[in-house]
Amino acid sequence: MIPNTHWLGDCAVIVEVADGDEREAVAAALASALPAVWVRRGLREVLVESLRPRSDLRERVIEALHAVDGSFSARSVDAAIVTIEVEYSGADLADVAAVLGVSSGDVVRAHQQQEWRVAMVGFAPGFGYLEPVGTSALDWSVLARRSSPRPAVPAGSVAVAAGMSAVYPQQMPGGWHLIGSTHQVMFDVEVTDRPALLAPGNRVRFTRLGQGL
Template sequence: MSDAHSYLLGENALVLSLDVNAPSHTQQRKLFALCTALKDSNAFIDIVPAKSSVTAYMANPSDYQYWLKHIMLLWHECDDFAFDAKTHIIETIYGGEFGPDLSDVAQQANLTERQVVQLHCAQTYQVEFLGFLPGFAYLGKLPSELQLPRKTTPRKQVPKGSVAIAEDLSAIYPNQSPGGWHLLGRCQHTLFNPTHNPPSLFAPGDKIKFVPLKEGIC
């Protein structure tokens, strides 16, 4: 019995969607492997992964009947695909003007600011999917001690490079934008550059490790 299904979206997009909203670790790895397999084919002009689905834009829409079946075959064979995740080290200044919500997060979590930073840095995160802004990666999974709802009132402007948390996720704002996540710190890494190939520094499945810089709390 399959745990996924495929369907045509519009005229040239093909979707493989899981039959669950919260994929297991195994299912997530299979989605990452499926993206790799589809990118290796010249049948698609773009591959867009999400939390529980993959959308592939076909170069030749007339091939949709073949790919509706073949993408399911690939899905069931994904266990055999090699998936090599990249690891990124993100140096971060925590607290102060760079992390204006660190003190409040510590208070809500009944922790010291140092403990919040240590917990945030102790985890190795995985890019679950990208969205919201170009290069904005949703990183799971945040330690349970730091899981808080989003801010009641979002900020109108969040600085580029802000390292943030909300619910069970962490993230880095690739550019200045509005945002309702709790800001713990800031980094200097460029997460999105349209002149680069690929333009996003992170890809689904990549691993992220935060390292505190001495200028902040560590």
């Protein structure tokens, strides 16, 4: 059975997926099967966009989905690993520990032990939504967003919320819980081959500053 699809405007088709693994497989399959389109991701959606209206775009997406039906999970995806050094001294670290019912040290250890995957990008250039993959020492989904967002979260803030983690690439408003900070530059237009450090599908590991992996 192939996933559901629908139009978003006249230049884009949305493919609904069940989970992160299916999303990565569908995105990779569509990117290779459909030239001259852009493939973007949501948490549970893949978006295929053309530069101008094409009334056959949805048919082409459905055909491509049929062509790879049944082999979604077997396809290889970009699993490059990005390591980010963190100083775990965020303003919300103690609050996060309290909500999760553990110590601050437990939160820090669990955040480092967790393997994360870039589910999607785009809140701001360089902002990657990181979802946990594999086993988790803590249930990150217990954490909602902060009840009132901060008007200015400092650049480099490492945060968790809504079952995900993220690094703020620049100073910007934000409602996630801050558990640490990094000096890692997340977005730089001068790095012409890869302005955004995080690409969808990448795996991410956090390490404590100065301790390596």
